[in-house]
Amino acid sequence: MSQPPRHTTASGIPVEDDQNSLSAGPRGPLLLQDFHLIEKLQHFNRERIPERVVHAKGSGAYGAFTVTHDIRHFSKAKLFAAVGKRTETFVRFSTVGGERGSADSERDPRGFAVRFYTEEGNWDLVGNNTPVFFIKDPIKFPDFIHTQKRCPRSNLKSANMMFDFWSQAPESLHQVTILFSDRGTPDGYRHMDGFGSHTFSLVNADGERVYVKWHLKTRQGIRNLDAADAVRLGGIDPDSAQRDLFDAIGRGEFPQWDVSVQVASEEQLADWGARTGWNPFDLTKVWPHRDFPLHPVGLLELNRNPVNYHAEVEQAAFSPANVVPGMGYSPDKMLQGRLFSYHDAALYRVGTNHQHLPVNSPRCPFHNQQRDGAMAFGHGGAAQNYAAVNPAGQHGGGMGHGEPELALAGGAGRFDGRGTEDDYTQPGNLFRLLPAQEKDNLFNNLAGALVHVDESILQRQLGHFDKADPAYGRGVRAALKARGRNVD
Structure with missing residues (x-):
């Protein structure tokens, strides 16, 4: 009798245990980072047609990631299996706070999202052009974004709203300083760096975990606009970054970024945190390079423009929850919130079966029990739409990544460190x-x-x-x- 196909998420990532949710101990509460549980429940809740919302303005292109240095001692992920190995990618750049018709040159952070179509499923490195962010707790994200959008009374952008929020959140000062520096107005997408920003983890074949931060350094050189030129360009050509990227690739001037990673063991981070007083998983802080130097990994190149903007750029839906075997998450609170919110936003914005769209679909086989809902063209045919309960003990751990258990400490509560943490x-x-x-x-x-x-x-x-x-x-x-x- 033939074996049933291996169970995966809708992004093609292997799932070893479909019977048990991820919990803090055998009787403890469940963890929000159990993306397989969240995805199953979310999809089930949306098996009827939902509304959708428009996404922010952005640009995208296809390319390839090539491994240039061996990091197999850090990660067992197959895309790092050999120097010279190439993996197809899709990258989407964006402004963060502006509407779809806003100018590319506005003072704003820039999104820098990279999808790697690996043989083990999609890996989405969803970051920005800055290594930090304005807040450290996802419960404040809706409030923060409201201050960046239009005032509900005047329907105008409001510096008063922005600085009212920032001035009461001292942890924002690091990102505010970057935003109002020259790097707050990049001259197009090709001339800026990218960062995973969050702390992630890598797991090797021996089940050993290290924590990492991803860096993408532009080979085109950093180039920024001063404030006057940014305003002028916004009036002359509000699509300047889109035009620059599209035309450069069309000319054969393929932009490239060197991909590197900072690496630290749990013990090193604990020692560094005790010495500096900083939480190494705090998104408003960086890991200084003198303490955690960069390790080169590979080269990212963009070499092909999309054929249809709406189908391939506007409908692209990334999620930092998409990590493949050999990778994992961290206790970063902002990351934990994004593991839920990005996929949930895509379910609302694009639709229940957004992962079946060509730009979002994995390049490897995928098998799950998700059925029906809007756009159910990847419907599974007549295949069984449920997973039978396996006999006790006949399942792996987690999502099949071989990640070691994450130790948890302390009582559950809401902890406010403002006034006691060093944000300056x-x-x-x-x-x-x-x-x-x-x-x-x-x-x-x-x-x-x-x-x-x-x-x-x-x-x-x-x-x-x-x-x-x-x-x-x-x-x-x-x-x-x-x-x-x-x-x-």
Whole structure:
């Protein structure tokens, strides 16, 4: 009798245990990072046609990732099996806060999402062009995004809303400093770096876990727009980044990024955290390269434009939950929230069976019991639509990744570290690294927004600059005074 096909997620990732949810101990509560459980329940809940929502403006292209250095001692993932091995990829860049018709040159972080179509399923490295983010807890994400969108009364963007939020979230200062520096307005997508931003994990063939941060360094060189040029370009050509990427690939000028990874054991991170006072899984913090140097991994190249923008770019749906055997997650709270929210957003925005669309479908065989719902063209035919219960003990662990158990500690609760955690040293270090002209640009860019905010909000935000570096606060005050705003 022939063996049934191996059970996988809809993204083609192997599932060894379809009988037991991931829990904290044999009787403990379930974990949100159990993506297989979440995906099954979400799909079941949406087996009738839902509404959908429009996604932000972006650009995309196909390419390939080539392994240049052996990291098999870190990960057993088959895409790293040999130097020279190539894996097909799709990359989507985007502005984060703007609407679909907004200008590519607006001051905004840039999304940098990479899909690797591996033989073990899709790996989605969903990051930004910055190594940190504004918040460290996903419960604040809806509030933060509301401040970046339009005021519900005026329907206008509001600096007052933005800085009201940021000034009461000191952990945001690191990302705010990047956003209002020259790197807040990249000159197109080819001339910026990418980061996985979160802490992820890798698992080798011996079941040993290390924690990692992914870096993608542009070979085209960093190129940014100053504030005046960004505004001018937004009026002349609001699609400048899309045009630049599409035309460059059409000319055969294929953009490339060197892919590297910072690596640390659990023990190293515990020691570093105790020494510095920083949580190594905090998305508002970086791992300094002097403590955790980069290990080269491979080369990413984009070499083919999509044929249809809507089908291949607008309907592309990424999720950081998509990791293949040899990879895993971390206790990063923002990552834990994104493991749920990205797939859930795709279910609403694109549809219940969005993973069957060509740009989202894995390039390897996949088998699951998901059926029906909108766009059920990958319907499974007459195959059995349920999994029988296996005899006791005849199943693997987790999603078949061979990942060791993640030790949990402490009682369940809601923990607020504001006022006790150091949110100023790292943005201060970044500020001190900036050349004099870039410092002046930072002061002027901030003053251009802060000149419009209420006095109480302004004073709160200036206090954060002062704590990062007194020269930071003095520079912003001088730029505000030059604009006619009197500050103490």
